[in-house]
Structures are given as C-alpha cells and as structure tokens.
Amino acid sequence: MSTRPLSVAVIGAGPAGIYASDILSKSGLDVNIDLFERLPAPYGLVRYGVAPDHPRIKQIIVALYKILQRGDIRLIGNVEVGRDITVDELREHYDALIFSTGADTDAPLRIPGVDAPECHGGADFVSWYDGHPDHPRTWDLSAKEVAVIGVGNVGLDIARVLAKHAEDLMVTEVPENVAAELRRSPVTDVHVFGRRGPAQVKFTPLELRELGKQPDVDVLVDEEDFEYDEGSQAALAASNQQRQVVKALEGYAMAEPEDLTASRRIHIHLFSAPTEVLTDEDGHVRGLRVERTRLTGDGSVEGTGEFRDFDVQAVYRAIGYAGSPIEGLPFDAERHVLPNAGGRVLGEGGEPLTGIYATGWIRRGPVGLIGSTKSDAQETISNLVADAQAGLLRATTADENQVGHDAVMLLLNKRGVPFTTWDGWELLDAYERGLGEAYGEVTVSSGESRPRECVKVVSREAMTAVSRGTEIPADLIGAPDPSRVPERVAHRL
Incomplete structure (x- = not known):
C-alpha cells in the first residue's frame, strides 16, 4: 500500500x-x-x-x-x-x-416589476464597485432616488456607497472606473426597506453607527417604526448586539430637523414590505410600492393592507446571497x-x-x-x-x-x-499598492489630504499578466472576458 x-x-x-x-x-x-x-x-x-x-x-x-x-x-x-x-x-x-x-448570486425577490432594467441584484452591484474582473465596468447611476430592499449589512453597504461622495472613497482601493461613475451620480435620497421591526433587523452595531459618520449624508428613521411585541422583547433581552442596533436607530430617529441639512439622505423604513416595483409605459422603474406590516406577537409580521408608493428610479435587492x-x-x-x-x-x-x-x-x-x-x-x-x-x-x-x-x-x-500562484499574488498586491503610491494624496470632503492605500486592478488580463510577470496591457481597465461574465449581468456589456 x-x-x-x-x-x-x-x-x-x-x-x-x-x-x-x-x-x-x-x-x-x-x-x-x-x-x-x-x-x-x-x-x-x-x-x-x-x-x-x-x-x-x-x-x-x-x-x-x-x-x-x-x-x-x-x-x-x-x-x-x-x-x-x-x-x-x-x-x-x-x-x-x-x-x-x-x-x-442574489437570492430571488418575487414581486411584480422586479425584472425592470433598473432593478439590480445587490451582489452584482457589490461586484461592480469592488472591481470584480468578470463584471461589466460601467453602471447606470442616473437615479436621483433609489430603493434598497433588505436590512442587513450588505444593504447598508449599498446604501452607503450610493450616498457617499466619491472623494471620500478615493483614499481606499476603489477602482478608477468606479470612482468616475460615482462622481457623476446625481443621487439625493436612498431608501432602505425592511419588512420587520428594529428588533429583527440584521445590521451590526458598528456598521449602523458608521452610516451616520459620512460627510454631508444624513440618516433618517421614522419614530413610528419603533414597535415591539413579546417576541421582539425576548430578542432584545437575549442579544446585547441587537440592543445596540436599536439604540443606534433610536438615535437617528431623535435627530432634530434643523440638524438634517445634508445634500444626501439615507432613509431607513421599517415595517415596510415591498410588494411591487412600479414601472412606466416603457417598462422603466418609476417607484416602489410597500405594504405596512405589524407585529403578530412572536416577532414575525403580517400585512395591514395599508400601501404607500415611493418615487424611485432604481431598485437594489439585498435580501441575501445564494x-x-x-x-x-x-x-x-x-x-x-x-x-x-x-x-x-x-x-x-x-x-x-x-x-x-x-x-x-x-x-x-x-x-x-x-x-x-x-x-x-x-x-x-x-x-x-x-x-x-x-x-x-x-x-x-x-x-x-x-x-x-x-x-x-x-x-x-x-x-x-x-x-497564477501565491508568488504571483504578492506581485499583484505590490503592484496595486504601487498604483496607490503613484496616485499620491487625495483631498476628501473635510478638506484634509490623505494617501491612497492602493488602486485595485480590475481587468483579469491585467491581473494575470502582473501575476505571471508577463507584459502588462496598457489599458488596466479593459473589458471583461465575455465568456466569463455571469449570464445575469451579460446584458450590461
């Protein structure tokens, strides 16, 4: 043997x-x-x-x-x-x-209108702004008002990136093509929707608190969205993390109106179950319809039959990965x-x-x-x-x-x-850090200057060339290999 x-x-x-x-x-x-x-x-x-x-x-x-x-x-x-x-x-x-x-991939959301071209999977958007080599290099950021469905950290990430001013991302590894698109964004309001209440949201305290620290971005929560049943109280009693989440949400809800002066806003709507993406006669997104929900005693919710329409021009679903x-x-x-x-x-x-x-x-x-x-x-x-x-x-x-x-x-x-190999990855990592050093310092919205940590290379061809020590293509952005692009986003090439 x-x-x-x-x-x-x-x-x-x-x-x-x-x-x-x-x-x-x-x-x-x-x-x-x-x-x-x-x-x-x-x-x-x-x-x-x-x-x-x-x-x-x-x-x-x-x-x-x-x-x-x-x-x-x-x-x-x-x-x-x-x-x-x-x-x-x-x-x-x-x-x-x-x-x-x-x-x-994104977990499916089965409501009418979700196939409209301005309805996006959160995983695809995250792949775009993180420079995934198998995703298209451009993204339609023409919407002034946007809906994000899902109250987990991915939903917070999407809302934050959409609302954040591009210059405040420039100290990170954000790819150049992403920064360019974000600079052109006219967004003013990002609405985040969750069907249950504050005791059930899946945010973590740190990420929720950081949401309110972005320059020129306000976070708004409605005081009417704080309801608790027996199941909610039990959930809060069992989890200090969830209590911290509720405390952060309450802090946003108690903000004085005169202090909310930012040019961009993130609205967190609880007890709001999306029921339909509203489209115009050409099939483009014009709004999102949600149904008000109420607690049933054990922390779950049911519909009330009360509906509200929000004017939005794009919808992102962040209800889980698959x-x-x-x-x-x-x-x-x-x-x-x-x-x-x-x-x-x-x-x-x-x-x-x-x-x-x-x-x-x-x-x-x-x-x-x-x-x-x-x-x-x-x-x-x-x-x-x-x-x-x-x-x-x-x-x-x-x-x-x-x-x-x-x-x-x-x-x-x-x-x-x-x-590629581990040695190749170390070459690529050093190359991206070198791009950041070559970029120099950037000025953020507070007026201070900071160095860029690195600049992510997004072309698979360029990543592979750097890793294998071969000639590096002149165009580091490039286009993704169509044979590797996921079918769900291929139409955006």
Whole structure:
C-alpha cells in the first residue's frame, strides 16, 4: 500500500477555503494541499464582497495572508472548476476535494416589476464597485432616488456607497472606473426597506453607527417604526448586539430637523414590505410600492393592507446571497447549497460521496460570519481526517504517478491555462499598492489630504499578466472576458 502523503484539493480561496486548508495542514495528517481559486486573486468575498471603505473588516485579509504566506498551502489561481478542469478530473488527481465556493448570486425577490432594467441584484452591484474582473465596468447611476430592499449589512453597504461622495472613497482601493461613475451620480435620497421591526433587523452595531459618520449624508428613521411585541422583547433581552442596533436607530430617529441639512439622505423604513416595483409605459422603474406590516406577537409580521408608493428610479435587492451549482456535483436548489452531512457531500440517494466535502456558505447557506466559517471548517476537516484514518480516501486514477500537484500542473500547462500562484499574488498586491503610491494624496470632503492605500486592478488580463510577470496591457481597465461574465449581468456589456 502506498505511503505517499494524502493529496487534497480545496476549491475556493475565500476565508472558508483558507481556514479549512489551515486546519487540515495542522491536523496531524501527512498531507499536500492545493488551494484552487477561479480568480487571479485570493480572499473571495473579503476582496470582492466588502465595501472599499470598510478597512477594519478587511483586516481579516491580514490573518488570511499569514496563513498562505507560510508556503505549505499552494495557491493555484485563475483556474475555474468546470471550465479549466472538471470535478471528475480533480477526483482522478486528488484523494479528497473540499468545496468552499461560497455564495456569489442574489437570492430571488418575487414581486411584480422586479425584472425592470433598473432593478439590480445587490451582489452584482457589490461586484461592480469592488472591481470584480468578470463584471461589466460601467453602471447606470442616473437615479436621483433609489430603493434598497433588505436590512442587513450588505444593504447598508449599498446604501452607503450610493450616498457617499466619491472623494471620500478615493483614499481606499476603489477602482478608477468606479470612482468616475460615482462622481457623476446625481443621487439625493436612498431608501432602505425592511419588512420587520428594529428588533429583527440584521445590521451590526458598528456598521449602523458608521452610516451616520459620512460627510454631508444624513440618516433618517421614522419614530413610528419603533414597535415591539413579546417576541421582539425576548430578542432584545437575549442579544446585547441587537440592543445596540436599536439604540443606534433610536438615535437617528431623535435627530432634530434643523440638524438634517445634508445634500444626501439615507432613509431607513421599517415595517415596510415591498410588494411591487412600479414601472412606466416603457417598462422603466418609476417607484416602489410597500405594504405596512405589524407585529403578530412572536416577532414575525403580517400585512395591514395599508400601501404607500415611493418615487424611485432604481431598485437594489439585498435580501441575501445564494450559492451556485457546481458541474458534476449534486445541488440543493431550494437552499442553494451542496447537500451534506457534517460537511460530507451527499449523493442523490443521501449517501456520502467518498472524498467529497463542503465548507462555508456552499455548505450551510449564506448565514454567519467568520466564527461560523471556522466552526464549519473544523467539523468538515474532522470528518475528512476520520475518513482518511479509516482508509477511505483514494484518488480514482490507477496510476499513482498521476496523483497530486505536479500532475495537475502538467495538465493545466498542456491546456494553456494561465494559472497564477501565491508568488504571483504578492506581485499583484505590490503592484496595486504601487498604483496607490503613484496616485499620491487625495483631498476628501473635510478638506484634509490623505494617501491612497492602493488602486485595485480590475481587468483579469491585467491581473494575470502582473501575476505571471508577463507584459502588462496598457489599458488596466479593459473589458471583461465575455465568456466569463455571469449570464445575469451579460446584458450590461
């Protein structure tokens, strides 16, 4: 029997994949780990799902960087499973596969009018302002009044970026094309809608408090939106975080009218369930209709039959993320996850698929933060280790020489796949920081000058060229590769 090290491929280099790789590397198994990422850069939603003006959240990257910098986990970027290499081919070359592909699309909102061209998925907008290489470079920001549906942190991020003056983002890594579009925005009012009350919103206190610290942006909350039933009181009693959220909302509601003088406003509307996107005769957004809701006793709500129309010219839905199917694997289309038990992926008959695992949001759905991600990874890896110790894990190839990293590198090179590595990411990271230094200092709305931390490169071609040390295209913005653009946003090319 072979005594070679176990070869494991982890697919998805966001926090879930990196934490799983780290835990596996410290498990006591003799193991080689390849970490695949479909983009030329690691970190997943920390790089492409967090607003650029959230530097404290982005400090997570520091911890992830330290894990990958060790060198015992080999990063293989710019490789898309299902496009550049199949699941079956990975199973031939690795003893186990761990999928940590996350959730990259928007949960659906099923109300009339939501298919209007000015109705946008929050995930797509976040990908745009974060410079995701597979998304279009432009965005229609012609609306003066905008609706954001959803009272979680993604909804807050979207509202904040829409309302914020562009110069106050210029000290961040915001891409140049995004900054240019934001400068032209005529927005005056952003309306955020949630169907339940203050005890049920999913904001976190820090993000909610920061919302009111933007220069020349007021936050308005209606005093009538503070109602509590028995379920709400129980929720507040059980959570200091939720009490802090309510306190912040109450602070906004108690602001004196004479102090609300900003040129841009963010309105938070609670007990407001969107029921219809209103369109004009040409099918363009002209408003949003919401129904007033009321608490039913247990913290849930019901409609009152009282409706109100808001004049808006664009609608963003931020009601949650959803995972995408992976070709060659089963998929739970209702929960948008890989069906699994403790991280072991299950086949159609409910039996574990030997050597196939899941962790993170593709395992449990888009809920929970870093703490939940680490717990997921710990359980998944514990089950993988148990399976390895039971002798269950084995690549499907009959040729032991075809197992592991070197064989896969030969395959990718033969196919001409321009994959990137950790050394390549460090080149790209240094290049982006150099762009920030070259940009120099910028003046924010307060009048003070600050240096730019970096400027994000958004063209996949340019990212790959920098990472591989080849000639860098003159146009760093470029256009996305049409074959890689998600179908849901392809019409915007």
